[in-house]
Amino acid sequence: MIRNYFKIAFRTLMHNKSYALINIAGLALGLAACIVIFLVVQNELGYDRYHKNADRTYRVTLHGLDYNPSVAFAVAPAFKNDFPEAEVSQYYPRQGGLVSVGQEKYNQKVYAFADENFTKIFDFSWLSGNAATALNEPNTVVLTESAAKRFFQDRDVIGKTIRLDNEEDLRVTGIIKDLPSNTHFVFSFLVSWETIKKKVNASNFWSIQGGMLYVTLPKNVSAKTYESQFPAFLTKNWKEDVAKDKGILMLQPLTEIHFDRRYLNQISMPRSKETIYGLAGVAIFIILTACINFVNLATAQSLKRGKEVGIRKTLGAFRKQLIMQVMGETTLLVIVSVVLSFIAVILFLPYTESLLDIRIDPLNLFKPEMIGVILTIIAATILLAGLYPALIQSGFQPLKALKSGVTDNSGGRSYLRKGLVIVQFSITQILLVGTLIVGSQMDFFLNKDIGFDKDAIVTFSTGEKADVLRQKLIDNPGVEQVSLASGAPAYNTNFAPFSSPELGMPDNDVTEIKQVDENYLSMYHIKLLAGEPVTKVFSKDTVANLVVNQTLIRRLGIDDPEKAIGQRFLIGNSPIRIRGVVQDFQSESKHKKIRACVIMYNPNSFWQASVKLRPEKMHETLAAIEKDWSELNPKSLFSYEFIDDHIATMYKQEYKMYNAFRLFSGIAILIGCLGLYGLVSLMAVQRTKEIGIRKVLGASIPGLVVLFFNQFIWLILIAFVVAAPVAWFAMDKWLQEFAYHISIGPAIFLISIITTLIIAGITISHQSIKAALMNPIKSLRSE
Structure with missing residues (x-):
């Protein structure tokens, strides 16, 4: 049957x-x-x-003046000593490394140092080598499969050597499969912690250099049990340091790292559930x-x-x-x-x-x-x-x-079908509005209100001879402007506590420190609001005269930039006098508020060159820069990055979302169009005789097309009324994740309804025109 x-x-x-x-x-x-x-x-x-112990594994994080995924290297040995029952691993990711294999050189974006416990706490698929001992000895390295192929073109690489940053020869002791895409770890190889252990500061609680600490707790012991012991742990090991700056250690579940939006200063950016x-x-x-x-x-x-x-x-x-x-x-x-x-x-x-x-x-x-x-x-x-x-x-x-x-005159079926069409178009318009809003927010991220000029500006390391490089760049006809600094506006590596008891701010807050040359503000078009800009003067005064941003003076309780000139505050214990105030600029992502910033001249910290290129012959100019740079740094490999590309990486997770919305909204619209096309086709068949009679009585083709379109236009308008508030509520909630975001204006909804009407009109017109063009004699005979 x-x-x-x-x-x-x-x-x-x-x-x-x-x-x-x-x-x-x-x-x-x-x-x-x-x-x-x-x-x-x-x-x-x-x-x-x-990872098999994922539910028992945590990252030790710091909440001092901000949420920080990193803790000082001093914490790991103290933790091992005071909590011997827990498994502890030190992990230190680094961005930018030069690998030499024979005469070949390779720039690596991200690698990491890790101790011998790292491969015990975390589960990787080993292709060769011993997970238990691979990172025990100094100057050893474990490569991912793709790194091994890149460096050696085959898997038989155990025992071979790579050279890191022209300093360390590392012996390959293992190969693991490439990391899956759903992990917050990002590295192409792991270097044993013993290789760098003696070179880092492991004595000061507040010397945070980007290292991360992971712990696996014993079974049946909660994270809260350990966190309740942390105050005593901190007092025992760093009584004076922690009491002064109010540092708090916390345990962040491994499985929540990808979703925790409090921690934004890390290589793998989180996203909300x-x-x-x-x-x-x-x-x-x-x-x-x-x-x-x-x-x-x-x-x-x-x-x-x-x-x-x-x-x-x-x-x-x-x-x-x-x-x-x-x-x-x-x-x-x-x-x-x-x-x-x-x-x-x-x-x-x-x-x-x-x-x-x-x-x-x-x-x-x-x-x-x-x-x-x-x-x-x-x-x-x-x-x-x-x-x-x-x-x-x-x-x-x-x-x-x-x-x-x-017939289709039975009200129940007709109303149900119309109701379903309304639901279908409501869904289409919700997705369309969502796509438009995400697209507008992405444009806002990358182009609006960032406070500095980023067009045609490329950054790269200054190398070993910064002054000679500067002159070569100035002499290059394709270069418009040059600036050397600790980092471009969108790069941030140096932070310090600041306060001002005399202005009523006794507690510390965090300020970013930019160490720049005299061309920095003018090249990036960072607007000076009051006072003097950064000049080529290395102050020997006991009180340093520095330029600050608007956020810093507001934090000091000053609204007028002119009134801020000459005011004093402290960075750590060092007295600072304000000589100039610049407009706020976006140095971090728009997920959080702009922080206070201090800008100072310090040629000892010029690690990055910024070059504004003339629009004509950019490729030739970059080739010439690479040639000059390579002559000055023959042991290194030239690597550059456009600032707008760097800014885009801050919003990598949002860009994923935007692409997904565009793709799947397009699919939803296409499915809706298929259904609409089918309905109009069946309607045309059912109304064949009616169309024939109308044509005999003088109806025009445009009139017949409008006849079909009128069946659906009011359904689309009702769908819009249903979809608009739902889309606004959902997308407004999404926008609240960012400290800076667009306002949802009527233009987005207007674009949505017009787009929907155009798409529906094109879909309906094709089949309705075909029906209207039929010979009326044939139409009347068909029934």
Whole structure:
């Protein structure tokens, strides 16, 4: 019997090819998008969970004047001594390293130092080497698989040597597989902690150099138990230092690091769980849109099959059999759609890294939890898309169906279908508004109100002969301006406490210190509001005269920049006098408020060169700069970065979100268009005689197109009224994650409704024009 249902279903679908193709295309696209989104969500929510002791592993963080993911190197040995039952590991990520292998040189973006416990606490897939001993000895290194291939072009590399930063020869003791994309760790190789142990400051609690400390607690012991002992631990080891600056140690769960927005100064930027849940909501929206398509088309199609159902009932078919028949057709459509969606997903997954910056293994499709999600989606789709049309068709009265056919005048079906179209367009407009808002916020991140000029400015290391390099850069005709500093405005490496008891600010706050040359402010167009700019003077006074930003003077209780000139404050214990005030500029991401900043001249800290290039012949200019730089630094490898590219990395997670929204909103719109096209096609068939009569009576083609369009325009407008407040509420909540963000204005909603009307108009026009162009004689004869 079931076989017979499927055989009849197949014949029916083959008889209505356009209906079947539209439904299969919509379902396949919806299912594929849904599966990809759930793979992305699974990947994101699974950050660092692949380590077997993930639930017992924590990062020790510091809350002093700010939330800091790093602690001083002094903490690790004290922690091991006072809490011997816990496993402790020191980890020290570094950005920018030169690797030499024979005569070949390679710039590495990120590598790390790690102690022997690191590979015991965390689980990596070892291709060769011994995890228990690989990092025990000094001058040893463990490479990732891609680094090993890059340096040696084969896997037989154990015992070979690489040279790091022209200083250390490192012996390869292990190779691990490349890190999965869902980990907060970022490195291409690990150097043993013993290699650098003697070179770091491991005595001062406040000497924070970027090292991170991880601990795995004993079973059945909570993090709160340890945190309650931290005050005594700090008092015992650093009584005076901690009491003075109020430092607090905390345990941050390993599995929450990727989602904790308090800690922004790290290589792998966190993202909120709400954003990931929002993406899961998009998946539900898309599959719901696909199901609405199916229901609308199936109920509209059922009107054409009224006589067929009447004949079946007359010949003795029971309602249960008719329901099973329609469900068989639905199941067949869904099965074909699932197969096509799987093929589409497998073909798409290799592109997720370039489009969404997420690397997903196709084998994840076959994990039990993913199979469970897919089966749930399939079952829900069959029930949602098939049950109502089955009940509608099986409920036709045979006498009425055979005598006059079934029309669309039965209010219940008509209103339901219109309601579903409203829901579908509401979803489309919510996604469209969301995409527009995320796009506007991304533009705001990268281009608006950053407080300095970033166009055509490239940065690179000054190398060993900064003064000679400066002169060569000035002499280069393709270079417009040059500045040397500790870092460009969007780079921040140096922070210090500041206070001013005499101005009513006894407690310390954090200030960033920029050490720059006399060209810095003018090249970056940082606006001077009062006083004097940075000049080429290295002050020998006991009180340093420095330039500060607006945030710092506001923190001191001064609103007028002119009144700030000459005022004093302390950096640590050093007295400072304000000589100039500049407008605030964005040195960190817009996730948090601009902090206080001090700008001073100090040629001893000029580690980075900034060059503004003339727009013509940029590539030739960069080639000439590389040549000059390489002649001055023959043992190193030239590497540069445009400032706008660096700024973009601050918003990497948001850019993922933006790309995902654009991609999946486009898919939702396409599915909606397919459904709309199908509805208009069926409407044109049902109204063939009416169109013929109207044409005979003188109706124009534009008039007939408007006739079709009027059926949907008010549904789209109602959908907009429903979607606008929902989209505003959801996106306003998302924007609150950032200290600086756009305002949601009416223009975004206006663009959304106009775009939706244009898309719907194009979709409707194609089929309605085709119907309007039919010969009216043929139209009248067809019925």
